[in-house]
Amino acid sequence: MAGVVLKDLTKEFKEVIAVNKVNLEIKDKEFLVLVGPSGCGKTTALRMIAGLEEASSGEIRIGDRVVNDVSPKDRDIAMVFQNYALYPHMSVYDNMSFGLRLKREPTGKPWPLNSKRTFHKVEIDRRVNEAASLLGLETLLQRKPKQLSGGQRQRVALGRAIVREPKVFLMDEPLSNLDAKLRVQTRAELIKLHRRLGITTVYVTHDQVEAMTMGDRIAVMNHGLVQQCDTPLNLYNHPVNIFVAGFIGSPAMNFVPVTPKAEGDAVWLDAGAFKVELPKELADKARGYVGKESLFGIRPEDFYDKSLVGLVTPTSGNTISVEVEVIEPLGNDVEIYLTTGTQQLIAMIDSKTQAKVEEKLDIVLDLEKSHLFDKDTEAAIY
Numbered sequence: 001m002a003g004v005v006l007k008d009l010t011k012e013f014k015e016v017i018a019v020n021k022v023n024l025e026i027k028d029k030e031f032l033v034l035v036g037p038s039g040c041g042k043t044t045a046l047r048m049i050a051g052l053e054e055a056s057s058g059e060i061r062i063g064d065r066v067v068n069d070v071s072p073k074d075r076d077i078a079m080v081f082q083n084y085a086l087y088p089h090m091s092v093y094d095n096m097s098f099g100l101r102l103k104r105e106p107t108g109k110p111w112p113l114n115s116k117r118t119f120h121k122v123e124i125d126r127r128v129n130e131a132a133s134l135l136g137l138e139t140l141l142q143r144k145p146k147q148l149s150g151g152q153r154q155r156v157a158l159g160r161a162i163v164r165e166p167k168v169f170l171m172d173e174p175l176s177n178l179d180a181k182l183r184v185q186t187r188a189e190l191i192k193l194h195r196r197l198g199i200t201t202v203y204v205t206h207d208q209v210e211a212m213t214m215g216d217r218i219a220v221m222n223h224g225l226v227q228q229c230d231t232p233l234n235l236y237n238h239p240v241n242i243f244v245a246g247f248i249g250s251p252a253m254n255f256v257p258v259t260p261k262a263e264g265d266a267v268w269l270d271a272g273a274f275k276v277e278l279p280k281e282l283a284d285k286a287r288g289y290v291g292k293e294s295l296f297g298i299r300p301e302d303f304y305d306k307s308l309v310g311l312v313t314p315t316s317g318n319t320i321s322v323e324v325e326v327i328e329p330l331g332n333d334v335e336i337y338l339t340t341g342t343q344q345l346i347a348m349i350d351s352k353t354q355a356k357v358e359e360k361l362d363i364v365l366d367l368e369k370s371h372l373f374d375k376d377t378e379a380a381i382y
């Protein structure tokens with residue numbers, strides 16, 4: 001078992017810096033998710049850990065070894081790609097065991113006896129059967145890939161990585177070929193598998209829901225930089241900047257440009273029709289921004305219908321009047337598209353609401369859960 005440490009890891013292609021001084025410490029047995037929009041450098045970072053891409057600068061450690069100059073096959077990693085290719089003419093068993101059967105080590109004797117198989121048939125058999133039983137593939141070992149469902153094929157690709165008993169798993173969007181339902185199922189299987197095997201895993205996805213449900217910790221990347229690395233809950237509750245705040249959470253956080261105004265001890269956030277009074281503790285943090293245009297953030301799930309009993313007591317400072325534009329029922333909640341003045345907002349509200357399209361609605365905001373960002377640096381003020 002081993003952790004992975006990236007120190008100032010950088011990859012420059014001709015005109016792009018794909019990965020820019022990334023520092024991450026992935027702990028032994030941890031499941032770390034790298035998430036971010038397309039092109040932010042996730043695959044490049046993973047390929048450098050795997051040794052498939054040379055780092056322009058910086059250091060990669062696996063366990064207690066610096067591996068920058070170690071070849072991919074000697075790094076004790078196994079990688080699962082988005083477009084895993086199984087050999088169509090081979091059985092599941094042969095697909096899974098192929099890498100092990102091929103692996104040879106030098107004997108020091110002259111050719112043709114200069115190398116021998118690393119793994120004995122008995123050992124290969126043990127590993128394949130063990131992986132097959134972990135993945136529920138026992139009865140499918142003699143089938144060919146075309147006789148399997150998409151999800152089963154995906155599991156064979158995983159099995160192929162598992163039989164190598166690596167110190168680190170590297171997975172690049174391994175579920176993206178599956179349909180939505182199967183993806184959710186396989187996601188849960190992967191988490192269980194990780195719990196049982198306890199192998200350090202770096203998992204790449206651009207899907208923040210996948211990241212939130214799978215990761216012990218999540219590193220959010222944008223433009224080659226790690227914006228924040230923390231537990232799913234900390235990312236959700238305490239995003240360090242506008243990018244992370246907007247990226248984590250679905251539907252995304254609402255942002256409103258506001259100017260904080262002091263009235264005695266109180267601080268109001270004013271955007272014309274949208275006007276709220278900050279709770280005492282947050283007011284103290286926002287005081288330095290009085291008179292300066294800032295960005296207020298609040299998640300759709302922190303809105304309540306005033307006429308229903310909610311978690312928040314309505315006051316003149318936390319209630320706004322809005323116009324309802326669209327209502328989308330989701331079961332327990334409804335998603336409501338609102339406008340106040342020129343500002344558009346999305347709210348998730350208990351489906352008991354009597355809100356009607358094109359009518360007014362009084363909305364209560366849980367301001368304790370709100371966020372405020374510096375417009376220039378994009379960093380969180382609170």
Ligand SMILES: Nc1ncnc2c1ncn2[C@@H]1O[C@H](COP(=O)(O)OP(=O)(O)OP(=O)(O)O)[C@@H](O)[C@H]1O
Binds near residue numbers: 016018039040043
């Ligand atoms: N071999 C290459 N030569 C030049 N530029 C490259 C090369 N590989 C990647 N890039 C660039 O580096 C940046 C990061 O690419 P990367 O594949 O790591 O992104 P990603 O986060 O994995 O995106 P996606 O979610 O689309 O897979 C992109 O701007 C990409 O165009």
Ligand SMILES: [Mg+2]
Binds near residue numbers: 042043044
């Ligand atoms: Mg990629």
